[in-house]
Amino acid sequence: MASAKTVPVSPLAPTHRPDLPAIAGVGLATAQAGIRYSARTDVLYVALAEGTQAAGVFTRSRCPSAPVDWCREALKSEGARALVVNSGNANAFTGARGRDAVALTAAIAGRAADCAPQAVFIASTGVIGEPLDATKFEGVLADCAGRVDGGSAAWSAAAEAIMTTDTFPKLATRQARIDGTVVTLNGIAKGAGMIAPDMATMLSFAFTDAALPQAVLQDLLSAGTAKSFNCVTVDGDTSTSDTLMLFATGAAGNAAVTDAADPRLADFKAQLDDLLVELAQLVAKDGEGARKFVTVRVEGATDDTSAHRIAMSIANSPLVKTAVAGEDANWGRVVMAVGKAGEPADRDRLGIWFGDVRVAHAGARDPDYSEAAASAVMRESDIVIRVELGLGTGTARVWTCDLTHDYIAINGDYRS
Amino acid sequence: MASAKTVPVSPLAPTHRPDLPAIAGVGLATAQAGIRYSARTDVLYVALAEGTQAAGVFTRSRCPSAPVDWCREALKSEGARALVVNSGNANAFTGARGRDAVALTAAIAGRAADCAPQAVFIASTGVIGEPLDATKFEGVLADCAGRVDGGSAAWSAAAEAIMTTDTFPKLATRQARIDGTVVTLNGIAKGAGMIAPDMATMLSFAFTDAALPQAVLQDLLSAGTAKSFNCVTVDGDTSTSDTLMLFATGAAGNAAVTDAADPRLADFKAQLDDLLVELAQLVAKDGEGARKFVTVRVEGATDDTSAHRIAMSIANSPLVKTAVAGEDANWGRVVMAVGKAGEPADRDRLGIWFGDVRVAHAGARDPDYSEAAASAVMRESDIVIRVELGLGTGTARVWTCDLTHDYIAINGDYRS
Incomplete structure (x- = not known):
């Protein structure tokens, strides 16, 4: 009989466990x-x-x-x-x-x-x-x-x-x-x-x-x-x-x-x-191996469904998730994930933010972009990636976590 | 200016580099x-x-x-x-x-x-x-x-x-x-x-x-x-x-x-x-961090397109790929990947092989399944995963690699 793995508690765990009240019945x-x-x-x-x-x-x-x-x-x-x-x-x-x-x-x-x-x-x-x-x-x-x-x-x-x-x-x-x-x-x-x-x-x-x-x-x-x-x-x-x-x-x-x-x-x-x-x-x-909690917001898509698909493409991209794990404000990988979603997108209208730092604007690196400011955002444990498509009013918000060595460790040896 | 990363040569690299002949023009x-x-x-x-x-x-x-x-x-x-x-x-x-x-x-x-x-x-x-x-x-x-x-x-x-x-x-x-x-x-x-x-x-x-x-x-x-x-x-x-x-x-x-x-x-x-x-x-x-080369074969799908989608769902699954990295004949994850493809599949007709070892048959673990034999297959560097759907004549063959710690290491720090 297997023992449950002893894995350290996620650093993203709430500090307080809520007391749930009784529910009649x-x-x-x-x-x-x-x-x-x-x-x-x-x-x-x-x-x-x-x-x-x-x-x-x-x-x-x-x-x-x-x-x-x-x-x-x-x-x-x-x-x-x-x-x-x-x-x-x-x-x-x-x-x-x-x-x-x-x-x-x-x-x-x-x-x-x-x-x-x-x-x-x-x-x-x-x-x-x-x-x-x-x-x-x-x-x-x-x-x-x-x-x-x-x-x-x-x-x-x-x-x-x-x-x-x-x-x-x-x-x-x-x-x-x-x-x-x-x-x-x-x-x-x-x-x-x-x-x-x-x-x-x-x-x-x-x-x-x-x-x-x-x-x-x-x-x-x-x-x-x-x-x-x-x-x-x-x-x-x-x-x-x-x-x-x-x-x-x-x-x-x-x-x-x-x-x-x-x-x-x-x-x-x-x-x-x-x-x-x-x-x-x-x-x-509590995603396996998660060290960072990521919110992906997509705005300005042609409709909400399209926004959701683009947000999921970003949130599921191994290259975006490893960049977050590495605290790398690699917005090029966000562009890649927008592009692979297959949804309407105009490269030259894209704007991308990490937290409040606009890193890309109108299809290129923001001229005012500060690597130091973006890096400071990436060092946080709670990160918001926002993409503005500039095509319509569709929005979506999804959540994910980073992809770390611990994901590999947990899943490379689960059954043993 | 960045130096190129010095990463060890993939263990899957050919032992011999071919001599290419001249091509006129x-x-x-x-x-x-x-x-x-x-x-x-x-x-x-x-x-x-x-x-x-x-x-x-x-x-x-x-x-x-x-x-x-x-x-x-x-x-x-x-x-x-x-x-x-x-x-x-x-x-x-x-x-x-x-x-x-x-x-x-x-x-x-x-x-x-x-x-x-x-x-x-x-x-x-x-x-x-x-x-x-x-x-x-x-x-x-x-x-x-x-x-x-x-x-x-x-x-x-x-x-x-x-x-x-x-x-x-x-x-x-x-x-x-x-x-x-x-x-x-x-x-x-x-x-x-x-x-x-x-x-x-x-x-x-x-x-x-x-x-x-x-x-x-x-x-x-x-x-x-x-x-x-x-x-x-x-x-x-x-x-x-x-x-x-x-x-x-x-x-x-x-x-x-x-x-x-x-x-x-x-x-x-x-x-x-x-x-x-x-x-x-x-x-x-030469997939980033690859230690094992994986061929996924799908047979018996309703048509070739459906077979290809199911094969890609298996080949892209992080849980399948980490199982291969861990040399774990975890066919349950293959079932998961078949199921999530969204293509026609009948759970109770599925057959799954690792190499020549049939691990699952008619919707359940093969009664003759040998964990030792399957594990021996998984220790190889070249692994074939075969899925038989039992629905039609559609086939597909795709290739991928395992998902290892080195993928995380390479991509978690690419830009620095």
């Missing part, structure tokens, strides 16, 4: 099922009150994991009573055995939660292609169900149990008002490698006590994802297991709302978006 | 113009006999370099009399000054070669965004024109002068028959970083004494590129300067051929394709 417990890791928790069990609604956004991989298939199917029938997440094994590309393992997990959790298997949601993260022995959940999940807790320590333990090569747990919380009723939103995430557009985290789960129907939840989650997790990339690789789910217990007893566009949801929507952005940024800040 | 000379490097040649001048025809394939970047713009324009008028290549400065994203520098270079070379500027072709490689001082070519090119040579030492020197972070010069030669007449093909290339699909070398130049009209040359070069340089990737980044040109002096005096599909060109086409494949493979073998 959500109880959490973690355990050591011995899936792959020793001497650490590797299972999260979440009990959800009767009446809980669920929504999900999943990987666009053409080869999704067995748990992703399961969740997509389970969302077709309303209601969620339990969430089971394990780390250490992704149960991906495991064929018929993978489907059996998911079904067995749901059956075990259903007995623990006293619900139908279809009300159980499952996510797995870790190595791909190794059979997952779901019999290890036998007893473990029932034990979890008997000791669930909603306090801040339980949230913290939950965020830790789902980590793989993450160097710090990721948690965030918000409050919102729906027609006068205060509701709470909590979220946890795990990321690290294989983070890419079109679902940019391995796993993230958000919970609220708001009372919202499934269709509304799904609309809100899909819209929020487009501005958060779909705007973060570590290495351009897309996991087979990417899963983002939102569960709403309804315990807050707010007024019934049946349309995601209802103005009474404006604050909830804003807070949900904000929560998702915070979690997505935490994923980038 | 082609004379070469190199010089030290002091563009950026000290104590090494940085200019190649090639004199081409009157009547020489040219063809070119260039970067698809939306922000091409000034020399690329120049060559595209120059190809509109027939005839080539000189080629000037400099290393150290790409003259890319240099605005109006970049266009002026190209025009001045062409004027200086035109005087040296006694030809119109439009008969001069220009390529530049090196740092982006720095103005190129073309006055440094004054005198240098005339001197070169006075001492051109066609012997094997001159070809070797030519391949060396165009290197940037390359660790070895890249040369190849072939002979072909056109309707009974023997013709020769020589080629040189430089690559290293910023190598990607849709033109996968920084610079490559091929020369032949065959007599072929421009339109035929262009058809042959475009077709050959699709199967060679467009099938190689190092880091997925696309240079602003990618240039592949083919020059035909006509000195061999073969029978006139006016159609690329003429059966009398079958051997020439085969030999040209083969030359381009060899040069493209040399580029992958």
Whole structure:
């Protein structure tokens, strides 16, 4: 059995771990099922009150994991009573055995939660292609169900149990008002490698006590994802297991709302978006080997979609990311990445900034450019690269991290 | 002035540097113009006999370099009399000054070669965004024109002068028959970083004494590129300067051929394709930091285009490439890369091989899979990854290298 790697905590980790408040109708417990890791928790069990609604956004991989298939199917029938997440094994590309393992997990959790298997949601993260022995959940999940807790320590333990090569747990919380009723939103995430557009985290789960129907939840989650997790990339690789789910217990007893566009949801929507952005940024800040957090802003593109593609081309370029790692204000590589995106761009109108330092203007080096000022920007741990295309009003903002020796070290020897 | 980095020669470099024969109508000379490097040649001048025809394939970047713009324009008028290549400065994203520098270079070379500027072709490689001082070519090119040579030492020197972070010069030669007449093909290339699909070398130049009209040359070069340089990737980044040109002096005096599909060109086409494949493979073998040469074969896709996209997704995946660097037969990452390509794939039909070892079959780990046998394959310096999709008859073959610490080291500190 492998030990979890001991990698130093990312220098971009928040200095303070937030205390998450309890959410009525959500109880959490973690355990050591011995899936792959020793001497650490590797299972999260979440009990959800009767009446809980669920929504999900999943990987666009053409080869999704067995748990992703399961969740997509389970969302077709309303209601969620339990969430089971394990780390250490992704149960991906495991064929018929993978489907059996998911079904067995749901059956075990259903007995623990006293619900139908279809009300159980499952996510797995870790190595791909190794059979997952779901019999290890036998007893473990029932034990979890008997000791669930909603306090801040339980949230913290939950965020830790789902980590793989993450160097710090990721948690965030918000409050919102729906027609006068205060509701709470909590979220946890795990990321690290294989983070890419079109679902940019391995796993993230958000919970609220708001009372919202499934269709509304799904609309809100899909819209929020487009501005958060779909705007973060570590290495351009897309996991087979990417899963983002939102569960709403309804315990807050707010007024019934049946349309995601209802103005009474404006604050909830804003807070949900904000929560998702915070979690997505935490994923980038814990990108494997990350030493610098990079925000790429693109303005003046022909439209937002074009701006997003250009921003992702910059954020995914190994040459841009190694330049950031080397604290080199190498704007030539930014030009290269703009050019390779294949989107409308006029070389002679490009402007490029590192932080507040304009390094390129009208298709050439800015005559007032100061190498010293640009270098000072690059030495910061939080760097903004801004590109002005001068063609239209399309904008985009994405987040990434630098590409360092540690990325190679972590991924060149992951399985051993 | 920066010194060229002293990086150890790639372990994938050929043990033998080929002796290239003379090609009637082609004379070469190199010089030290002091563009950026000290104590090494940085200019190649090639004199081409009157009547020489040219063809070119260039970067698809939306922000091409000034020399690329120049060559595209120059190809509109027939005839080539000189080629000037400099290393150290790409003259890319240099605005109006970049266009002026190209025009001045062409004027200086035109005087040296006694030809119109439009008969001069220009390529530049090196740092982006720095103005190129073309006055440094004054005198240098005339001197070169006075001492051109066609012997094997001159070809070797030519391949060396165009290197940037390359660790070895890249040369190849072939002979072909056109309707009974023997013709020769020589080629040189430089690559290293910023190598990607849709033109996968920084610079490559091929020369032949065959007599072929421009339109035929262009058809042959475009077709050959699709199967060679467009099938190689190092880091997925696309240079602003990618240039592949083919020059035909006509000195061999073969029978006139006016159609690329003429059966009398079958051997020439085969030999040209083969030359381009060899040069493209040399580029992958000298990928920045490369320790292993990787061939990715995809079979059973719905069509060839789909197969090519899946192969490129595998070849560009940082997680696949770091696994190869770590000698880890991590086929789960290959599944991930197949899934993220967005092309038709059925998880439960996938088969994956490392070398001759089938590691995955019908959507799961091969029951007969031997970790020891797969590990032995991964320890080789030449690795074939094969994916069978089981959907149709589409095939593709692409080449890449592993992603190592040295890639980070080379690119994290390139400009300093």
